[in-house]
Structures are given as C-alpha cells and as structure tokens.
Amino acid sequence: MSDVATPSARAPGRHSARVTVAVITRNRRRSVLRTLDRLAALPERPQVVVVDNGSVDATVDAVRAHPVGAQVVAVGHNTGALGRNLAVRHATTPYVAFSDDDSWWAPGTLDVAADTLDAYPRLGLLAARTLVGPDVAEDPLNSVLAHSPLPLAADLPGRPVLGFLACAAVVRRRAFLEAGGFHRVLFFGGEETLLAYDLAARGWGVTYVSSVTALHHPDPGGRSGRSAVQRRNALLTVWLRRPVAVALRHTTHLVAAAARGEREAGAALRGALARLPAALRDREPLPDRIEQAARLLDRAPS
Known part of the structure; x- marks a missing residue:
C-alpha cells in the first residue's frame, strides 16, 4: 500500500x-x-x-x-x-x-x-x-x-x-x-x-x-525567551516520562550550563524546578518499547 x-x-x-x-x-x-x-x-x-x-x-x-x-x-x-x-x-x-x-x-x-x-x-x-x-x-x-x-x-x-x-x-x-x-x-x-x-x-x-x-510564516526575529522555555520543557518532559537516571543526566547537563553563566540555561533551570513537583505528580514512565525508541533517538546525530 x-x-x-x-x-x-x-x-x-x-x-x-x-x-x-x-x-x-x-x-x-x-x-x-x-x-x-x-x-x-x-x-x-x-x-x-x-x-x-x-x-x-x-x-x-x-x-x-x-x-x-x-x-x-x-x-x-x-x-x-x-x-x-x-x-x-x-x-x-x-x-x-x-x-x-x-x-x-x-x-x-x-x-x-x-x-x-x-x-x-x-x-x-x-x-x-x-x-x-x-x-x-x-x-x-x-x-x-x-x-x-x-x-x-x-x-x-x-x-x-x-x-x-x-x-x-x-x-x-x-x-x-x-x-x-x-x-x-x-x-x-x-x-x-x-x-x-x-x-x-x-x-x-x-x-x-x-x-x-x-x-x-513566523514574524522575523522570533519571540524572546522561547529558547529558555523550550529547554525547560525538554527537561520536564524527561522527568515526566523517562527513567530517573536519564532525567538526572539531563538535569546535570542543564545545571552545568547554568553554572557556566548561560543565561537561557539558568532561566530554563529555574522554570523547570518551579514546575518539577507538578511533573513528578504526573510522572508515568514510558513502556519499555517506547523507551527503547526514545533511546535510539537520543543516540541519533542532531
């Protein structure tokens, strides 16, 4: 077909x-x-x-x-x-x-x-x-x-x-x-x-x-703060659905970026921490077959 x-x-x-x-x-x-x-x-x-x-x-x-x-x-x-x-x-x-x-x-x-x-x-x-x-x-x-x-x-x-x-x-x-x-x-x-x-x-x-x-047809120049929000939500998505070890690794990477003085990383980290309790309440790890697919995408070149 x-x-x-x-x-x-x-x-x-x-x-x-x-x-x-x-x-x-x-x-x-x-x-x-x-x-x-x-x-x-x-x-x-x-x-x-x-x-x-x-x-x-x-x-x-x-x-x-x-x-x-x-x-x-x-x-x-x-x-x-x-x-x-x-x-x-x-x-x-x-x-x-x-x-x-x-x-x-x-x-x-x-x-x-x-x-x-x-x-x-x-x-x-x-x-x-x-x-x-x-x-x-x-x-x-x-x-x-x-x-x-x-x-x-x-x-x-x-x-x-x-x-x-x-x-x-x-x-x-x-x-x-x-x-x-x-x-x-x-x-x-x-x-x-x-x-x-x-x-x-x-x-x-x-x-x-x-x-x-x-x-x-987006407006030229984009919207301010969007990158920080996307990084925040990427981390929250991991905490909502991925294994704890994966979530901790992603959190460590964002903490390190914030420690280096990356402003957007700092804003993303603060936003993620504020929403983390709600994310943990809704945490529902993926079935094994979908987690394996997510790991395959993790390893794919960006």
Missing part, C-alpha cells in the same frame, strides 16, 4: 466532514486574520475552531466577523498549548489539523492527510512537511524527521517519529483525546515530544508524511 491515498472529490460549498483546523491565538489579530484568509481559500473548506487565549486587541470580534465562519472559543485568559485541547474537544470531525496564527495548510493537502488517516487506522498523528516564509524554505525539522532512525511499520505510512511541529500536525481526534492532549505542566513551547510519547505509549502511530504540507 502506498504512503498516501489520492485526495477524494468533495462537493463545492460544503465544509469538510473529516477535518477541522484548530487555531490558537493571543493578541495577534492581523496575523490570525491572514491565517483565516488562507484557510477560507482551501478547496477542502475545512471547519475551523479558533481558541482565543485572552486577547485584548479585539481579536475575538474580528475572528467572529471573518467569512471563514470559524467557531470561536474565547477563554478569557492565556491557556497556552492547552487551547488546542479545547479546540479538539469542540471539533466534531474525526481529524483535526493544527494551525498557529502564523501558519496554514497547502491547498489539497488536508484531503491527503484525511485519506492517509482513513487508510491507516493505527495512525494517531501525522507530522507534515513544513515550508517557511515567502521563499517556502524547508524547515530544518523536515530533514530530522525524514531521517528518523526508528524502524518502519507495515501498518503505518511514512517514517515513524517521536516528535513533530505542532503547527504542522494532523491528529486523529480519538487518539488525541485518549492520550490527554498537550500537557498542562509544559504550558507552551516544545510541548510536542511529550504528546508523541503519550500517543505511542497507547499504541498509536506517529509518523512523518512529506506529501502533507504546512506553510509557516
């Missing part, structure tokens, strides 16, 4: 019965409206759920007025990545594609994703190829995922992985909810690995399928 199926025909003027696009946003009205413009133009006509994480720039009113007809969930405060969990719970389709307020999907690709998920019942999450900016440059993560050392599985398409980019992923709604979605301890930033672990631990496949394409 081939990795993906041919996109199926769909009657014009109807919203997709298979895919909802879930968008989270906060105080980025212009950016999220651009994303909605792109989603409204897709031939699949996906349903759209927008979770607003407490914007104060009139985002909610602007999104409600947009012709894409999005369902708006106005939270009133910043839920971080947990806003995606809310969006998935509000979705009524079997599959949910994630977009951030600076990303969207290539025309036709959501049908490819849905056909792939239809064809592979064990597939819980499909990691897409990400093209960045107006020059549609390859995101470096594409190569990392494409060269994953994890062995191929006959009942899964593409390359098995234990990581993905959240704004370039399509999930099976049932699998996502079964795994608990994105974890509250991490909040936001580098939250994907933990979800991949939790899906795999429950028997769901997580694979990279390059024929599904997400388009990401």
Whole structure:
C-alpha cells in the first residue's frame, strides 16, 4: 500500500466532514486574520475552531466577523498549548489539523492527510512537511524527521517519529483525546515530544508524511525567551516520562550550563524546578518499547 491515498472529490460549498483546523491565538489579530484568509481559500473548506487565549486587541470580534465562519472559543485568559485541547474537544470531525496564527495548510493537502488517516487506522498523528516564509524554505525539522532512525511499520505510512511541529500536525481526534492532549505542566513551547510519547505509549502511530504540507510564516526575529522555555520543557518532559537516571543526566547537563553563566540555561533551570513537583505528580514512565525508541533517538546525530 502506498504512503498516501489520492485526495477524494468533495462537493463545492460544503465544509469538510473529516477535518477541522484548530487555531490558537493571543493578541495577534492581523496575523490570525491572514491565517483565516488562507484557510477560507482551501478547496477542502475545512471547519475551523479558533481558541482565543485572552486577547485584548479585539481579536475575538474580528475572528467572529471573518467569512471563514470559524467557531470561536474565547477563554478569557492565556491557556497556552492547552487551547488546542479545547479546540479538539469542540471539533466534531474525526481529524483535526493544527494551525498557529502564523501558519496554514497547502491547498489539497488536508484531503491527503484525511485519506492517509482513513487508510491507516493505527495512525494517531501525522507530522507534515513544513515550508517557511515567502521563499517556502524547508524547515530544518523536515530533514530530522525524514531521517528518523526508528524502524518502519507495515501498518503505518511514512517514517515513524517521536516528535513533530505542532503547527504542522494532523491528529486523529480519538487518539488525541485518549492520550490527554498537550500537557498542562509544559504550558507552551516544545510541548510536542511529550504528546508523541503519550500517543505511542497507547499504541498509536506517529509518523512523518512529506506529501502533507504546512506553510509557516513566523514574524522575523522570533519571540524572546522561547529558547529558555523550550529547554525547560525538554527537561520536564524527561522527568515526566523517562527513567530517573536519564532525567538526572539531563538535569546535570542543564545545571552545568547554568553554572557556566548561560543565561537561557539558568532561566530554563529555574522554570523547570518551579514546575518539577507538578511533573513528578504526573510522572508515568514510558513502556519499555517506547523507551527503547526514545533511546535510539537520543543516540541519533542532531
């Protein structure tokens, strides 16, 4: 069986019965409206759920007025990545594609994703190829995922992985909810690995399928403090799911970096220590087979 199926025909003027696009946003009205413009133009006509994480720039009113007809969930405060969990719970389709307020999907690709998920019942999450900016440059993560050392599985398409980019992923709604979605301890930033672990631990496949394409147009310069948050969450993910010896080794490395005066390492360490008690309460070590896969990825060249 081939990795993906041919996109199926769909009657014009109807919203997709298979895919909802879930968008989270906060105080980025212009950016999220651009994303909605792109989603409204897709031939699949996906349903759209927008979770607003407490914007104060009139985002909610602007999104409600947009012709894409999005369902708006106005939270009133910043839920971080947990806003995606809310969006998935509000979705009524079997599959949910994630977009951030600076990303969207290539025309036709959501049908490819849905056909792939239809064809592979064990597939819980499909990691897409990400093209960045107006020059549609390859995101470096594409190569990392494409060269994953994890062995191929006959009942899964593409390359098995234990990581993905959240704004370039399509999930099976049932699998996502079964795994608990994105974890509250991490909040936001580098939250994907933990979800991949939790899906795999429950028997769901997580694979990279390059024929599904997400388009990401981040603001130039990025967001301050993001690296520290990602390092914090990487350490918390290890404490949540990996053996204690592995977690202690990762902690030692971060402590050493902080001791050398690396500012971001110090901020990451302080943030991890503040959240560590909550992480330990939710600690659930991976099954042996998934831990072995995680160790294989640990040894892979970066």
